[in-house]
Amino acid sequence: MSTPQKNVAVIGAGIMGLCTARELSQAGAHVVVYEKNTLPSKNASFMAGGMLAPYSEIEHMPPEWVQAGLNGIEYWRAILGQESAQAEFSCKGSLLIAHKEDQYVLERFKTHLSANTNCQNVSKAEVAQLEPQIAERFDNGVFLKEEAHLHPQKTMQLIIDRGAFEMRQEEAAPSALSEQYDHVIDCRGYDAEKQTPGLRGVKGEIAIVRNTEFYLERPVRLMHPRYPLYIVPRKGNIFMIGATVIEAANNEHVSVRSSLELLSALYSLHPSFGDAQILDMSAGIRPAYADNLPRITLQDNIVRCNGLFRHGYLLAPVMAQCVEHMIHNKHHDLTALLMGENHEYKNQRKSAEL
Ligand SMILES: Cc1cc2nc3c(=O)[nH]c(=O)nc-3n(C[C@H](O)[C@H](O)[C@H](O)COP(=O)(O)OP(=O)(O)OC[C@H]3O[C@@H](n4cnc5c(N)ncnc54)[C@H](O)[C@@H]3O)c2cc1C
Structure with missing residues (x-):
């Protein structure tokens, strides 16, 4: 029956x-x-940025959740199937880097990765192979090859x-x-x-820019002392940078301080961002327990x-x-x-x- x-x-x-x-x-x-x-x-x-980044979140997620996140990536692969390109779903991993003065943030992050995590310390030469345009400014990084992103x-x-x-x-x-x-x-x-009960709002701000002089193969995470910043490549030389993590849900405006931080982080990645077009700056409220x-x-x-x-x-x-x-x-x-x-x-x- x-x-x-x-x-x-x-x-x-x-x-x-x-x-x-x-x-x-x-x-x-x-x-x-x-x-x-x-x-x-x-x-x-x-x-949202559309990062599917369970390992990058390892400082905030117990291991069983990291595994659930890896399952999430597999679901997206199955759900989007032949329409992956339309959704800009891509599984080329993500690259974590830090400026010299913030190296300790990258080092601290590495202590959370276990030996069996599918991640790789990369040298300047390897950064150059993965993302040629940023190698000049970064001496090393961590490559998380199982991570993905979508639009x-x-x-x-x-x-x-x-x-x-x-x-x-x-x-x-x-x-x-x-x-x-x-x-x-x-x-x-x-x-x-x-x-x-127990639900709160956490504000996140982002900027979206177009830079025809720059190219990324995969998302790059710039380790930052206040919050992790992602630069996510989208079609048409568009890049999303985000996101701030602010314990507030009282407004959805982007603050002057956040906009300065987001844009200066972009500029620090590559000088061509100095002439990039700002397409949008906006904020959303994440629901969180x-x-x-x-x-x-x-x-x-x-x-x-x-x-x-x-x-x-x-x-x-x-x-x-x-x-x-x-x-x-x-x-x-x-x-x-x-x-x-x-x-x-x-x-x-x-x-x-x-
Ligand atoms: C700036 C930013 C960047 C982020 N980046 C990432 C990322 O890279 N990767 C990632 O995995 N996550 C990311 N997130 C987190 C992710 O976006 C959120 O966890 C997720 O969007 C929450 O989805 P939701 O469907 O629960 O809520 P929402 O997306 O807020 O959707 C709730 C919907 O319910 C509707 N609604 C509310 N009340 C009613 C009602 N009474 N009747 C009818 N409709 C109603 C609302 O209008 C809304 O459309 C990011 C979030 C932000 C803000």
Whole structure:
């Protein structure tokens, strides 16, 4: 006997909501996504760098999460498949470098990498092979060859275009939809703060520039004493630099200090950035719990997926797969990690009705 089709509402069309809608609709559920803004919604997912960088985050992530992040990269490879180029998904690793005065930040980072991590200390000559245009200013680096990146906005658009789910531009409240649907998946990001104990906002600012004199094969992470700065190459000689990490959620403006830091970091990478065109400077609010790790929490038939902090693109596909497994009563190895102790999904109210 076939299982009845699930009727699911997803609230929020950020990367968490879209990955979940995609996963559930592919598994045969009828899915409606509620998004309060017109698309594309200028949410945290829209502002993101698109780094898929589990090793670079090792100072903030326990090893089991690094492994979950590597799974996230594999999911993207499978999800994007032949459309990888369209989403600018690329797996050429990332290169970590530091100016002479900040070498200690790079050295400190290396102490977190275990011997079996797939990373390589690289000399000036090897930096020159990987990224010829920056070798003049940097004497060494660390190459993390399993890391990847994608273009966030293009990736979200692809999921929407290819998705077998319905989109509604409407503000929705999880409790108001819970009678109407078998399951409600709350993916409201930082907007869910008032109903989500322990959730806070962490501001991130970015700059996007065009520099026709410069080329990068892969993202470069400039080790910086205040926060890690990525320069992510995009098509058309466009580079995204970000992101600041500021414990505040009270405004989405880019401060003068942050803009000076971002742009001077770019200029320090290569003098040609002095004449680059600034295309955009913007800020987003990352949803985060105290440990900066995401989690899935349950309340009757409401499943809340939040706290993706700096790892939204890295971990959203993994979380979405766990949600799909949970709803269809299947085992997933990572569910326990994402839910802590609370990983038995008993959808008491709705399953009794089916
Ligand atoms: C500057 C910056 C750089 C980043 N770089 C990276 C990176 O390189 N790699 C990485 O993995 N992660 C990165 N992140 C983190 C990542 O962007 C976030 O973790 C992720 O976007 C969170 O996604 P989300 O779907 O939970 O929330 P959001 O993207 O904020 O989406 C929530 C959506 O819910 C909608 N919504 C809210 N309330 C309602 C309602 N009541 N009804 C209907 N809709 C509603 C909102 O309008 C919004 O569209 C970065 C973040 C920032 C800010």
